[in-house]
Amino acid sequence: MSSPLRSTTSSSRAARATRRCLAALACLLCTTAQALDVAVVVRKDSPVKQLSADEVYAIFIQDRRQGLVTYDVPDSDPARESFYLRVAGKTLTMMRGMRARLVFSGQARPPKQLPRDEVIQRLLADPNAIAYLPLNEVPPGLRIVLPLPDIP
Amino acid sequence: MPSPRGTASVAASCLLLALAGTAVGADEQPWGHLHVNGFATLAATYADTDGQADFRSAQFQSAGSGRSRHWDFANDSNLALQLTWDTPYEPLRVVTQAIAANDTHDDFKPRIDWLYLGWQPAPDLSIRFGRFPFPSGMYSETRWVNSSRLEVRAPQSIYAPLPVSSLDGADLNHYLQSGPWLLRSRLSYGQTSTVIASRFGDTEVDLRSVISAAFDLNRDNWRLYLGGFISDTRVTSPQSKGLHDALHEQAQSNPSLNALADDYTPDYSRVWQIDAGIEYLNAPWTVRVEGLYRNSQTKLVLDLANWNATLGYTEGRLTPFVAIGQMRLHEPWRQQALPSGPPGAIAAVAAYNASLVTSNETILSVGLRWDLDHGLALKAQLDRHQLDDEQSRGVFTNNTPEFVGRQAAIHVFTLALDYQF
Numbered sequence: 372m373s374s375p376l377r378s379t380t381s382s383s384r385a386a387r388a389t390r391r392c393l394a395a396l397a398c399l400l401c402t403t404a405q406a407l408d409v410a411v412v413v414r415k416d417s418p419v420k421q422l423s424a425d426e427v428y429a430i431f432i433q434d435r436r437q438g439l440v441t442y443d444v445p446d447s448d449p450a451r452e453s454f455y456l457r458v459a460g461k462t463l464t465m466m467r468g469m470r471a472r473l474v475f476s477g478q479a480r481p482p483k484q485l486p487r488d489e490v491i492q493r494l495l496a497d498p499n500a501i502a503y504l505p506l507n508e509v510p511p512g513l514r515i516v517l518p519l520p521d522i523p
Numbered sequence: 524m525p526s527p528r529g530t531a532s533v534a535a536s537c538l539l540l541a542l543a544g545t546a547v548g549a550d551e552q553p554w555g556h557l558h559v560n561g562f563a564t565l566a567a568t569y570a571d572t573d574g575q576a577d578f579r580s581a582q583f584q585s586a587g588s589g590r591s592r593h594w595d596f597a598n599d600s601n602l603a604l605q606l607t608w609d610t611p612y613e614p615l616r617v618v619t620q621a622i623a624a625n626d627t628h629d630d631f632k633p634r635i636d637w638l639y640l641g642w643q644p645a646p647d648l649s650i651r652f653g654r655f656p657f658p659s660g661m662y663s664e665t666r667w668v669n670s671s672r673l674e675v676r677a678p679q680s681i682y683a684p685l686p687v688s689s690l691d692g693a694d695l696n697h698y699l700q701s702g703p704w705l706l707r708s709r710l711s712y713g714q715t716s717t718v719i720a721s722r723f724g725d726t727e728v729d730l731r732s733v734i735s736a737a738f739d740l741n742r743d744n745w746r747l748y749l750g751g752f753i754s755d756t757r758v759t760s761p762q763s764k765g766l767h768d769a770l771h772e773q774a775q776s777n778p779s780l781n782a783l784a785d786d787y788t789p790d791y792s793r794v795w796q797i798d799a800g801i802e803y804l805n806a807p808w809t810v811r812v813e814g815l816y817r818n819s820q821t822k823l824v825l826d827l828a829n830w831n832a833t834l835g836y837t838e839g840r841l842t843p844f845v846a847i848g849q850m851r852l853h854e855p856w857r858q859q860a861l862p863s864g865p866p867g868a869i870a871a872v873a874a875y876n877a878s879l880v881t882s883n884e885t886i887l888s889v890g891l892r893w894d895l896d897h898g899l900a901l902k903a904q905l906d907r908h909q910l911d912d913e914q915s916r917g918v919f920t921n922n923t924p925e926f927v928g929r930q931a932a933i934h935v936f937t938l939a940l941d942y943q944f
Contacts, residue, residue, distance in 0.1 A: 425702065425703040428703075428743070429700065429705070433705060433741070435698075435700065435705075446896070456806060459743075459744075460743065460744050460804070460805040460806055461744075461804055461805070461806055462806045462807065462837050462839075463840075463894070464837050464839075464840055464842060464892075464894040465804055465806060465809065465837055467670070467894060467898075467900075467943075468670065468671050468672060468673070469671075469804065471562065471665065471668050471670045471671035471943050472662070472664075472665045472668065472671040474560055474605075475560065475562065475605060475620075475664070475665050475668045475671065476656070476664035476665055477607070477618055477641070477664070478664075478707070480558065480607075
């Protein structure tokens with residue numbers, strides 16, 4: 372027979388192990404939205420001075436680009452999920468479905484996807500380029516046209 | 524079991540897609556820009572019909588899991604490539620979408636679903652000439668793009684009853700932006716045709732003079748849709764023609780059969796349909812509701828009042844969802860069964876009465892979508908089909924007589940892997 376103390380200890384150990392397993396599973400299954408402040412940026416001399424959230428939505432999601440060249444960072448970059456959560460209220464999973472609908476109905480082309488470093492290079496090289504970056508990582512030479520701080 | 528030819532086709536298609544995947548993106552060339560996109564689904568479906576019927580995803584399919592085969596790998600699987608060529612002459616664009624999928628003869632083979640020339644004379648206006656998606660519902664343009672939705676297949680109550688997915692003709696798209704609102708208006712005109720195979724032979728379906736209007740209003744997380752079409756539709760098969768001729772002949776001596784004969788006319792009849800839908804996508808919730816109402820002047824095209832609702836909750840990469848759909852004939856078919864006779868029309872009347880099957884049923888679905896890396900998504904879905912009418916066979920086909928009006932629910936399980944690039 373096991374003592375009540377031992378029983379309590381093993382049950383709390385089991386509970387801890389269960390919690391650890393669930394946490395590990397959650398990490399495996401989920402891409403957690405990072406509390407990352409992002410900003411929509413262009414080159415300093417871009418003709419675009421300021422944008423509203425609706426205009427950014429139209430440019431990046433509805434493909435109404437008005438001569439601008441849009442860039443996405445990869446899914447693995449936390450800036451991407453932060454951006455789409457703030458601009459469109461959609462997770463990466465939801466955006467994937469929505470993008471599929473827009474692309475395969477011929478209504479919209481997705482932004483060109485590049486690693487963050489390359490996106491910055493394109494932004495610095497092209498006054499018509501527009502993208503989003505972490506707010507605290509906007510390099511000199513770029514200008515913020517719409518800050519998208521974390522929504523509590 | 525799927526035919527060896529079908530399995531080989533699925534495997535070959537997957538290989539083709541893997542090769543095509545290397546061509547992802549836009550190639551800049553002096554002759555314009557070529558964009559290559561694609562999608563694919565590999566699905567396995569099991570239906571517990573006790574060997575009494577086959578489950579099918581769409582009305583045009585003629586076999587599936589349940590009676591013809593144990594597991595079905597063909598009906599919900601597909602592979603598609605979409606090429607968009609932005610020509611050097613900027614207002615012109617050529618788009619083609621080739622899709623390999625199970626056809627009405629239970630043969631997994633490719634077809635050209637879209638091939639059109641797009642002309643954009645103004646930023647908010649575009650016109651398409653050629654073959655483009657049939658405008659029949661909120662998701663008719665992405666009916667085959669399974670990665671664009673939570674469920675493993677387009678809601679059956681809305682999309683299964685339509686045997687066509689493309690229209691040959693012209694359509695006009697207009698966008699009107701006003702602040703956060705974006706209204707897409709679409710007017711289409713054209714024709715299309717297809718064949719529906721069954722154990723009784725091939726049925727030819729021709730739609731001509733199709734006129735369609737659709738309005739899609741988007742704002743933030745909301746999308747509202749209202750659309751519809753009207754067409755002259757002809758449905759002909761040896762069976763229906765024989766029935767019409769027999770009824771028409773007997774109507775010489777029994778004029779009451781005249782109206783019945785006209786119901787099965789092999790000539791063109793007017794069919795119209797209205798669709799309405801609403802979508803709300805705001806993390807973590809997905810809500811979609813869509814309904815259709817169809818009216819037909821021929822008994823060969825069912826009068827329908829169907830709807831579907833889907834609710835999903837996204838947590839990270841996982842989205843569990845539930846859906847419910849109902850298929851209803853809005854005409855009281857049961858009251859139209861005829862007594863046998865008059866003498867000489869017994870065979871025709873018996874054939875008529877035997878044709879009185881409905882599709883009335885309620886479909887309840889639960890499922891899980893798991894988004895993986897590299898454009899992949901894994902889905903599991905369990906559907907519960909409850910036939911709501913003693914003359915109903917639901918979406919099933921190849922049924923035994925005992926299956927019609929079956930009271931026990933039928934469960935359909937599907938596991939699918941979607942891919943898009």
